Amino acid sequence: MNEIARRWRLLAGGTAAGVAAVVGFAGTTASAEPVFPQPSLPMPATVTQTVTVAPNAATPQMLGQPAVAPATAAQVAAVPGGIEVPAVPAPPPVTITPAASGTLAEYFKSKNVAMEPQNSRDFKALNIVLPMPKGWSQVPDPNVPDAFAVIADRVGGNGLYSTNAQVKVYKLVGDFDPKEAISHGFVDSQVLPAWRATDGSLADFGGFPSSVIEGTYRENSMTLNTSRRNVIATAGPDKYLVSLAVTTSVDQVVAAADATDAIVNGFKVSLPGPPTPAPPQAPVPGLPQLSALSQPTGQTG
Numbered sequence: 536m537n538e539i540a541r542r543w544r545l546l547a548g549g550t551a552a553g554v555a556a557v558v559g560f561a562g563t564t565a566s567a568e569p570v571f572p573q574p575s576l577p578m579p580a581t582v583t584q585t586v587t588v589a590p591n592a593a594t595p596q597m598l599g600q601p602a603v604a605p606a607t608a609a610q611v612a613a614v615p616g617g618i619e620v621p622a623v624p625a626p627p628p629v630t631i632t633p634a635a636s637g638t639l640a641e642y643f644k645s646k647n648v649a650m651e652p653q654n655s656r657d658f659k660a661l662n663i664v665l666p667m668p669k670g671w672s673q674v675p676d677p678n679v680p681d682a683f684a685v686i687a688d689r690v691g692g693n694g695l696y697s698t699n700a701q702v703k704v705y706k707l708v709g710d711f712d713p714k715e716a717i718s719h720g721f722v723d724s725q726v727l728p729a730w731r732a733t734d735g736s737l738a739d740f741g742g743f744p745s746s747v748i749e750g751t752y753r754e755n756s757m758t759l760n761t762s763r764r765n766v767i768a769t770a771g772p773d774k775y776l777v778s779l780a781v782t783t784s785v786d787q788v789v790a791a792a793d794a795t796d797a798i799v800n801g802f803k804v805s806l807p808g809p810p811t812p813a814p815p816q817a818p819v820p821g822l823p824q825l826s827a828l829s830q831p832t833g834q835t836g
Contacts, residue, residue, distance in 0.1 A: 648709030666801035720746025
């Protein structure tokens with residue numbers, strides 16, 4: 536997110552400091568507990584730990600793919616000498632055109648797809664990694680609807696707004712096209728007050744359809760800078776919407792850049808791997824080993 540940080544620094548240089556306002560994150564913005572002015576401390580710089588949501592998740596059943604057999608010598612010999620076999624062209628990448636209107640929630644409603652909020656305590660369908668920068672901590676009871684996890688900067692800030700990151704996860708129940716759905720990912724940010732986009736992409740993320748958009752908007756007389764990513768992940772027969780929003784006040788963009796970059800670049804969504812096998816138990820002293828018990832016994836003549 537070095538490019539993001541540079542863009543944010545340019546934004547910060549040309550924008551006045553935020554006006555004092557009520558602490559809190561309303562609507563779709565991540566909320567945290569009220570923050571009171573604190574003495575100046577060094578800014579968070581590096582990631583010191585990684586919070587992995589839903590550890591030890593079971594491996595979902597994966598859809599199989601047909602095996603491709605290698606060409607045999609007979610097949611190769613069947614090609615006449617001097618004749619080049621044309622290579623099979625790779626299929627062109629699917630181009631997604633951003634939707635002009637309709638948020639993700641509105642799209643799913645139009646398709647009769649239910650959005651079921653998930654709880655991080657018992658969620659095992661996906662592995663979600665949310666880096667925790669130094670000086671940040673998890674908000675145990677955030678004022679964020681359908682929050683899966685919320686972390687906030689407890690050291691820096693301007694005393695009015697805490698730089699924060701929030702994750703929401705929904706199980707999507709119903710039939711829809713993930714590529715069509717993710718084309719609506721920008722609209723959720725574009726409807727924010729005084730929205731100004733600085734960058735965006737609809738490239739896949741970890742092999743899943745995804746949208747990411749960055750920009751600024753106004754809330755409670757403050758200008759906020761945000762990076763928002765949506766991922767539609769498929770785990771077995773189920774589909775999930777995973778959303779990350781990293782938000783800071785525009786006057787804290789430079790100070791919080793290292794921490795926000797670490798979160799945005801370190802965030803991951805993946806399918807759970809196979810469970811780690813338990814190590815073999817050490818033999819109990821004084822008892823015969825299995826190999827000895829399996830040996831054939833002699834017979835007397």
